[in-house]
Amino acid sequence: MSDEAAAPEGNPVAAPDDPPLVVEGLTKDYGSVLANDDVSFTVHRGEIFGFLGPNGAGKSTTIRLLLGLLKPTAGTARVLGADIRDEAALTAVKGRIGYLPAHLGFDEEATGKAVLDYHGAIKGEGRRDELLEIFTPPVERPIREYSTGNKRMLGLVQAFMHDPELVVMDEPTSGLDPLKQEGFNEFIRRERDRGTTIFFSSHVLSEVRRVCDRVGILRGGSLVELEGVEALLHRSGKHVRVHADDAAVAALTALDGVVDAEPFSEGAQFIYAGDPNALLDELARHDIRDVEIGEPPIEDVFVHYYGSEEPGRRGPETAVDPGDDGA
Numbered sequence: 195m196s197d198e199a200a201a202p203e204g205n206p207v208a209a210p211d212d213p214p215l216v217v218e219g220l221t222k223d224y225g226s227v228l229a230n231d232d233v234s235f236t237v238h239r240g241e242i243f244g245f246l247g248p249n250g251a252g253k254s255t256t257i258r259l260l261l262g263l264l265k266p267t268a269g270t271a272r273v274l275g276a277d278i279r280d281e282a283a284l285t286a287v288k289g290r291i292g293y294l295p296a297h298l299g300f301d302e303e304a305t306g307k308a309v310l311d312y313h314g315a316i317k318g319e320g321r322r323d324e325l326l327e328i329f330t331p332p333v334e335r336p337i338r339e340y341s342t343g344n345k346r347m348l349g350l351v352q353a354f355m356h357d358p359e360l361v362v363m364d365e366p367t368s369g370l371d372p373l374k375q376e377g378f379n380e381f382i383r384r385e386r387d388r389g390t391t392i393f394f395s396s397h398v399l400s401e402v403r404r405v406c407d408r409v410g411i412l413r414g415g416s417l418v419e420l421e422g423v424e425a426l427l428h429r430s431g432k433h434v435r436v437h438a439d440d441a442a443v444a445a446l447t448a449l450d451g452v453v454d455a456e457p458f459s460e461g462a463q464f465i466y467a468g469d470p471n472a473l474l475d476e477l478a479r480h481d482i483r484d485v486e487i488g489e490p491p492i493e494d495v496f497v498h499y500y501g502s503e504e505p506g507r508r509g510p511e512t513a514v515d516p517g518d519d520g521a
């Protein structure tokens with residue numbers, strides 16, 4: 195008998211080659227805000243999938259729908275084979291999922307150790323000690339004494355310590371210093387290599403570029419792009435800021451692939467999506483006092499490549515209604 199046939203009703207077992215996350219037409223209407231509008235994508239086993247979008251794009255809403263913390267208005271998703279609309283099925287697979295919420299609502303009076311003991315007793319904690327060597331929250335101290343970064347690290351230990359197959363994280367690196375962020379990147383690459391599927395949201399383009407195998411871009415509640423990191427990188431262009439005289443600025447901003455040139459008193463800045471050699475050749479022809487070439491801010495990527503209109507949105511944003519959870 196196959197695993198699927200053996201699974202009790204309401205407790206489906208995904209076949210081993212089933213994608214761990216399949217999102218189909220997921221829609222969440224808060225009334226005044228359409229926070230997710232017909233979102234569909236699939237996350238494959240053993241990949242790091244970045245869910246990218248500016249503030250308010252609807253990333254947290256998707257994540258909370260996937261965890262069963264909100265109910266969809268339409269559409270659905272399967273998480274490790276469980277339909278998110280089926281509470282019993284979702285509960286049955288929760289032990290195989292790791293979750294790091296954006297807002298870590300730990301009991302402020304409890305110590306980190308007590309928090310981990312509590313979660314460990316429910317889900318397991320086989321990797322707790324190993325993880326505490328990578329992420330180093332001060333577990334003997336009460337949470338009220340924790341910095342934001344310490345809370346995030348405790349959350350990461352909690353999310354991974356039962357060795358889940360799928361880990362869903364909402365802005366996992368916010369509050370981590372650059373060293374810890376790099377440690378996090380290395381850690382999730384290793385997790386991916388041992389077969390764990392990682393899904394996390396971010397509004398930091400450079401972060402997802404560095405670490406993700408694939409990226410979905412959410413904007414105004416709609417998925418506007420789903421592609422490999424290399425393709426995204428190629429399309430996004432570079433942010434160039436140059437200090438030079440007027441003649442140099444005029445020549446540089448006339449290059450093919452320059453958009454949104456903004457002069458300032460000693461030079462100009464622009465987004466460059468053309469041939470990098472043409473830019474370097476032109477720079478070499480002039481007396482350049484200073485030049486910075488970096489990643490464009492994510493908002494620029496959205497404006498230049500996906501238009502300025504927010505799809506799927508209507509009406510002004512309203513205050514968060516905490517009573518909506520699970521509605």
Ligand SMILES: Nc1ncnc2c1ncn2[C@@H]1O[C@H](COP(=O)(O)OP(=O)(O)OP(=O)(O)O)[C@@H](O)[C@H]1O
Pocket residue numbers: 224227228229247248249250251252253254255256296397511512513514515516518519
């Ligand atoms: N409970 C709620 N009731 C009404 N509107 C809500 C609720 N929760 C979120 N929203 C709105 O839905 C939209 C999407 O919010 P969401 O938190 O999902 O975005 P996000 O991409 O996670 O943003 P951020 O990066 O700022 O956390 C926003 O306009 C937000 O104000």
